Amino acid sequence: MKVAVTKLKEKDKGTVRLFAEYGHTAYLTPTIRSKKPDDPSSLRRLLGEIKKAQVDYLIFTSSLGVTYFFNECDHLDTSITIISIGPETASSVRENGFSTEMLPAYSSEHFSQYLHCRAWGKTIGVARAGVPNTELIRSLEDLGARVIEGICYELVAAGSDLKDLVANSKVDAVVFTSSKSFSSSRLTENDLRNIITVAIGPKTADTMTKNGTEPDITGTGTLESCARELNAYKKI
Structure with a gap:
């Protein structure tokens, strides 16, 4: 199956190879790109609190966030507990010389279950993209x-x-790797009527549905789950 994947080029590590392992030909078609924030004040505040040893936990939601964070951070005490979302993000943290706990899936429910009573009274830093996650x-x-x-x-x-x-x-399926990548594609339900649509996870699926495109497949937050589900979908 020929599959377009909207993953950012900066975050790509073996996407083509991964899909090939499941018998698919993947094409990287990023609809978004990353850049430094226009307003760096929130990151400066977080870095300032880290320098003052006021942060107990530091959460990274993506490998790209790790890259941008360490480009600006000149001191990170090893006493801070780092939590990474997914193996790719965890690998990026380790490449910068720090150990990390890893949460395999990304949702507010997963965080609540994972941290539970450890979070009470603690200060948690969240290094993220400029996309709000109020939940x-x-x-x-x-x-x-x-x-x-x-x-x-x-x-x-x-x-x-x-x-x-x-x-x-020219493709049989499109994997949208984030809500932002879907909205930036400007593709409508009519455009995608003959294409298998895949949301990388529930949050992206929700965005797609709200904008009139019900995904045929919803992964668990990883590209591997999408590749695997595409094989299962072919057999239906």
Whole structure:
């Protein structure tokens, strides 16, 4: 199966190889790109709190966030507990010389279950993209934590050949790797009517559904789950 994957080029580590292992030909068609935030004040505040040893936990939601964070951070005490979302993010943290706990899936419910009573009275830093996640912040605050967000990078629309691939039936499926990548594609339900649509996880699926495109497949938050589910979908 020919599959377009909207993953950011900066975050790509073996996407083509991964899909090939499941018998698919993948094409990277990012609809967004990353850049430094226009307003760096939130990241500076987080870095300042870290320097003052006021942060107990530091959460990284993506490998790209790790890269941008360490480009700006000149001191990170090893006493801080780092929590990474997914193996790719965890690998990026370790490449920077730090150990990390890893949460395999990303949702506010997973954080609540994972941290539970450890969060009470603690300060948690969240190094993230400039895409608000009020559910995550609220779930951490509900656990009794003080949360400091640091916007490490922003995502903006990028030129992409995805529309051409879809319009000319050059791919059988499209994997949307984030809500932002879907909205930036500007593809409608009608555009995608003959294409198998895949949301990398529930949050992206929710965005797609709200905008009129019900995904045929919803993964568990990883590209591997999407590749695996595409094989199962073919057999239906």
